[in-house]
Amino acid sequence: MTTPARPSSLHIARITRGAMIGAGAALAALGLFVLVRPAPSLPIIAHVPDFRLVDQSGGPISRSDLVGRPWVASFVYTTCPGPCPVVVEKLKAIRRDVPPQELALVSFSVDPQNDTPEALAAYAARHGIDRSEGWHLVTGPTDEVLGLIRKGFLSSVGTASELLGPDAGKDELEAVLEREGAVVHSIRLILVDGRGDIRGVYASDDPEQLARLRSDLRRVGA
Numbered sequence: 690m691t692t693p694a695r696p697s698s699l700h701i702a703r704i705t706r707g708a709m710i711g712a713g714a715a716l717a718a719l720g721l722f723v724l725v726r727p728a729p730s731l732p733i734i735a736h737v738p739d740f741r742l743v744d745q746s747g748g749p750i751s752r753s754d755l756v757g758r759p760w761v762a763s764f765v766y767t768t769c770p771g772p773c774p775v776v777v778e779k780l781k782a783i784r785r786d787v788p789p790q791e792l793a794l795v796s797f798s799v800d801p802q803n804d805t806p807e808a809l810a811a812y813a814a815r816h817g818i819d820r821s822e823g824w825h826l827v828t829g830p831t832d833e834v835l836g837l838i839r840k841g842f843l844s845s846v847g848t849a850s851e852l853l854g855p856d857a858g859k860d861e862l863e864a865v866l867e868r869e870g871a872v873v874h875s876i877r878l879i880l881v882d883g884r885g886d887i888r889g890v891y892a893s894d895d896p897e898q899l900a901r902l903r904s905d906l907r908r909v910g911a
Contacts (some may be wrong), residue, residue: 732888734887737841737881739753740752742828743806755881758792758883758910759882761793761881761902763776764796764844765826767804789824792823793823800872801834809826844879877893878891880902880909882909883910
């Protein structure tokens with residue numbers, strides 16, 4: 690009886706190398722599939738109602754003026770002692786990375802009674818906000834602006850005493866006034882697509898959420 694010849698070490702090496710190459714190709718193909726698989730669509734949270742207000746130039750701005758490109762809504766006011774300048778700096782970083790033709794920035798005043806177009810223009814000059822670069826500071830009749838913020842963007846805004854309630858202590862109220870100013874409001878950034886649908890809400894003080902905002906911008910067209 691003849692004993693079968695044992696494969697040489699060279700033959701074994703070739704088989705092993707071939708198997709590894711084949712496995713590597715399969716993994717690469719799998720990895721490619723994962724990379725090109727489209728991400729799930731962002732949900733539609735709400736639809737921004739139409740509005741007709743004015744910006745820092747004194748000229749009109751409405752939702753229809755923003756159709757066709759994504760935009761980020763934010764909420765600020767010119768006498769804000771702390772949170773608003775921080776939000777503005779976050780938005781300036783986004784503006785540096787994403788050109789105006791791909792993304793508009795729309796900052797609504799939460800103190801429209803005092804934030805006239807002239808006051809907003811002066812604020813824009815102090816903070817390096819340029820309307821020609823697609824950044825609008827928006828004001829208008831108080832009821833319309835605050836109603837839009839609350840009902841259209843589902844965001845809170847009010848005086849410290851209103852939001853804290855009648856049971857708030859003096860020390861608590863003074864602490865909020867020192868930290869937030871006369872108006873307490875959301876510092877979230879809201880991503881709106883080119884059709885006027887809200888597609889995401891992000892905490893402006895959370896680096897991970899800001900990174901997610903930048904990623905989501907690409908998913909809605911920026």
